[in-house]
Amino acid sequence: MKHYLLLGVLAVAPLAQATTGVAFVHGTGHQTDALNDYWTRDFVDSVRQGLPNPAKYTVINCDFEQYMWTDAAAGCLAGQLQSFISNQGISDLLLVTHSNGGNVVRWILSNPTWDSRYPNIINKTRRVIALAPSSGGTPLADAVVNGNAFEQVLGWLLGYASDAVKQQQVSWMAHYNSSWLNGTAGRPSLGVTFETVVGTDVDSAIWDSDSYCAGYQNQVALETTQNWLDSCSDGFLNCSSQSAAGTVWFRDKDKTRGREPLSHQQSRRDCFNLDVLIRDRL
Template sequence: MKIYTKLLLLGLFAVSPLSYAASGLAFIHGTGNQTDALSDYWTRDFVDSVRQGATTPNNYVVINCNFDQYMWEDVAAGCLAEQLTRFIDDKAITDLTLITHSNGGNVVRWVLSNPTWDGRYPKIINAISNVIAIAPSSGGTPLADAVNQGNVFETSLGWLLGYGSNAVKQQQVSWMSYYNNTWLNGTAGRPTLGKPFEVIVGSDVDSAFWDSDSYCAGYQYQVALETTQNWLDDCSDGFLECQSQSAAGTVWFTDKQRTAGREPLSHQQSRRACFNLDTIIADHI
């Protein structure tokens, strides 16, 4: 009798697989304490365009957490776990794709690497099918070292690093080296993440004032980003060196290999609908 029931269930699976495998998409921001990341971090244009590539475009969530703190903090990874768990439960998600930018990749790697830290993590890990990490700060950035050197008690405004926060400390080069060696998986010689972690690398900053491409996502950012290249390798997106971005997971592509007009993606542009980045991701997911 029991076997008969199971066969019946198998039959139901065979005719209606979609009812048991809902897919979902989550957008996970970088450093910063976000309350409206859709508008303030990503832009609706980008999110709406990317999710059109999903099987169920309306199954998406834009995460808003305090990623100014260390990645493991309850307001950081704990908040991410809370919002992802709610999304997974509400939509019965079994096939979750995460799209991260910058330090968001580190917070996701924290969850994937430390399933025993928090009772919510295993369920999330089991639901994740893929991570697309746009310009992840996997190896840290010398700019974080520059900001942290000396006694810093307060800092001026900045869109990239936040306010001299613990997240900035964490993204110093030697700090990330320690975390990659101890608490985060996915870099060379370390255990794998268990899920695909596909990286998009930004390799250059284009700030020529006569080139209209420099204006995507704001010309003023582009000019300033080129200034800070002095603290970075020649291959960088103005904030992160290419080797930092590609330190964990596998490189899906480096900007110029796929972007429209073979344009580079600065760190500002890689979270916006610049040079077809949005449609490239939409076609992939």
């Protein structure tokens, strides 16, 4: 009997000793204060309460205006994740990404020999929660690159025709997904759990208080850009793009409070209980 009890203790010991941490990885943009400018402190502080030790978190600040494989993008992300793992003793890494941040993370997970820092990060990573990832690109990137008339409307969202925007053109992402990136249909798996939250619609009714979460003006802009997308979209990405890599954890209305949709802006905010859903998932 004692022998079996000892085996049981040994079996759970590694799990009990794991140090879990979460990193928040922003989307397109050159961030220097993503905590306040991209995610908001309310969102981050709420989500990290799901950790055994809520102090074990980091918010990434990198130049995601660049192509995902560059030193400024994946190199910067790898450096900050490596420092977080080393300085905080993280052995169980969780990543919360948004939009193009999911592509930069997938680059690291898919190309372990590209950078000497990648293997350690991959080995420590247990789960990626990808919020509205642009895994399949977006027609809006094509429109911006081609100089479409509504480029000015999209400037606040895309940052105009940067390398990251060019990368997110639909045909370009199809190429990357078929050659350099894993996790999509017909490609090898990513080796870690990569689960997505899909935003399916945009609400901007002026009389609806839910339309004001994350800024009413953003909702109006996203409902405008939705005219160039499928009926199932978050105002920036078609649902098919958000679902292209990994597995779908849920579509917004399946779990959000009041069955509310999550626009592309709202999927990085504490809107409709999203923060609590992620917190519980950690």
